[in-house]
Amino acid sequence: MFVDPRPPSVASTDHAARGALTIADLDKSFAIGGEPRRVLDNINLSVKAGEFVSIVGASGCGKSTLLRLIVGLDADYSGEIRLDGNRIASTSLDRGIVFQDHRLFPWMTLAQNIELALLNTDTPKERRAQIVADHIALVNLKGFEQAYPHQLSGGMAQRAAIARALVTEPKLLLLDEPLGALDALTRVHVQNELQRIWMTQRSTVLMVTHDVEEALYLGDRVVIMAPDPGRIRRIVDVDLPHPRDRGAPLLHRLKDEILAELTAAPADPANLVRLPGREDRR
Amino acid sequence: MKQVLARPAARFAIGLVAPLLFLAWWQWQASSGGARALTFAPLQSIGAALVELVADGALARDMFATVSRSLAGLAIGGSLGIAMGVSMAIWRPLDRVLGPLLHAIRQVPLIGWLPLFGLWFGTGQGTELIVVCLSAFFPAMLNSYEGVAHVEQRYLDVGRLYGFTPFQRFRLLLLPAAMPLILTGLTQALAFAWIASIATEILLGAGSGLGVTMQLAQTQQRLDVILVAIIATALLGFVINTLFQRLRRHLLRWQAAPL
Numbered sequence: 067m068f069v070d071p072r073p074p075s076v077a078s079t080d081h082a083a084r085g086a087l088t089i090a091d092l093d094k095s096f097a098i099g100g101e102p103r104r105v106l107d108n109i110n111l112s113v114k115a116g117e118f119v120s121i122v123g124a125s126g127c128g129k130s131t132l133l134r135l136i137v138g139l140d141a142d143y144s145g146e147i148r149l150d151g152n153r154i155a156s157t158s159l160d161r162g163i164v165f166q167d168h169r170l171f172p173w174m175t176l177a178q179n180i181e182l183a184l185l186n187t188d189t190p191k192e193r194r195a196q197i198v199a200d201h202i203a204l205v206n207l208k209g210f211e212q213a214y215p216h217q218l219s220g221g222m223a224q225r226a227a228i229a230r231a232l233v234t235e236p237k238l239l240l241l242d243e244p245l246g247a248l249d250a251l252t253r254v255h256v257q258n259e260l261q262r263i264w265m266t267q268r269s270t271v272l273m274v275t276h277d278v279e280e281a282l283y284l285g286d287r288v289v290i291m292a293p294d295p296g297r298i299r300r301i302v303d304v305d306l307p308h309p310r311d312r313g314a315p316l317l318h319r320l321k322d323e324i325l326a327e328l329t330a331a332p333a334d335p336a337n338l339v340r341l342p343g344r345e346d347r348r
Numbered sequence: 349m350k351q352v353l354a355r356p357a358a359r360f361a362i363g364l365v366a367p368l369l370f371l372a373w374w375q376w377q378a379s380s381g382g383a384r385a386l387t388f389a390p391l392q393s394i395g396a397a398l399v400e401l402v403a404d405g406a407l408a409r410d411m412f413a414t415v416s417r418s419l420a421g422l423a424i425g426g427s428l429g430i431a432m433g434v435s436m437a438i439w440r441p442l443d444r445v446l447g448p449l450l451h452a453i454r455q456v457p458l459i460g461w462l463p464l465f466g467l468w469f470g471t472g473q474g475t476e477l478i479v480v481c482l483s484a485f486f487p488a489m490l491n492s493y494e495g496v497a498h499v500e501q502r503y504l505d506v507g508r509l510y511g512f513t514p515f516q517r518f519r520l521l522l523l524p525a526a527m528p529l530i531l532t533g534l535t536q537a538l539a540f541a542w543i544a545s546i547a548t549e550i551l552l553g554a555g556s557g558l559g560v561t562m563q564l565a566q567t568q569q570r571l572d573v574i575l576v577a578i579i580a581t582a583l584l585g586f587v588i589n590t591l592f593q594r595l596r597r598h599l600l601r602w603q604a605a606p607l
Binding site for chain 1: 502508604
């Protein structure tokens, strides 16, 4: 599984110097019904170049909003988001993203969809076909170059979306619940592929997920977020080299710990629901 | 049943059952004598009229005139409609300025324009073509507008991620995403153009065409000729529509097959 040749296009870059992300004092509000509502509150996070960081948290904790800000689709925030020192204000080919839905253009074949990402790069035209073919091989989709997205299974389409995000060799790869829509078996399979690809490419990865096990299996660190407003509750180090064994005791211990933290009910008696009429039966 | 229907020849044969039953019923009515013979021309006299119209080239001339008028109208009116609808969807100020006017004009049925156009442009073939163009324009415009205006945000995001220029955005994203609705608009425009051709030919009677022949035959009380023209109209319309649907399926081959 790990003998796949590294695509030649990705070979010779100094990875140590690229892809360091710094988020400082980040706040973000949306106007909901005319009232400003804070969705991200005082986020501070540094991600080293080449690091894989997972973010977990209950729905509504602003995880996806955070990724939209980092990728540059939304520039309306206060605080700082910097990639290698440059403040992020718009989209750039420096940063790739994979969404929960694959977002391949249904009117283009798989190969055309991936080549699309190279459209506005300075990659020489004659090399593009080869680079696309290398990335299709990297995600194990050889033979499906001419397939339209509706002809691919969910897992295949998601791997194609990963290839499209990687083909520009982004310094930073953002994954927004990329495996959330897949069934359990496909999930494990694509997780293994993600680990293999990341070990080949070593770009910085920031992955949002609601699956604690997935976050621990892939992440060097796991950021635990809390909702209302979205904020960082805790950051857990996963001190285990890649490739990892799913059965590692450390992963299980951390999983129990994080789940306990995420599901801990606030010990406020006012939160206990009284069902009318119940007490009379006793 | 399913296995039988899988064969194209069988499907074709089954499609012929209803028309053949209809013809048998027709012939029975026509040959039952009395007042019915005036309403239903027997098949042999329709056949004779067909031979007559084919022999002197009238039928071919009429079919060519009607088809070319419809397709010319579709080409001119349809492409102007697509251009207008797409422009209004991309550039909203144009929609604000022209939208209300166009939506008001669209309420006038195409036949409603004939008196005005008759005064302006006369009652010749030019007026016929203008009405056909106008009737193809609106369905093409409305559907193209809807198609481009409602491209999903998640695809527009992808365009931003990869730094599309406005032209790339149009050619690689907006146009293909809107293509299903644009083609729906053209399908409707084709039907409208066909109706408008026959209708204006009947009402204005200028030049040649299936509608012109129908109108003339009515004044001459030639029931058989009217029926030949109607049958030709039905078959031609069916063939054109079938070819157009083939083209549409080819252009939209990236869509999942309908269940």
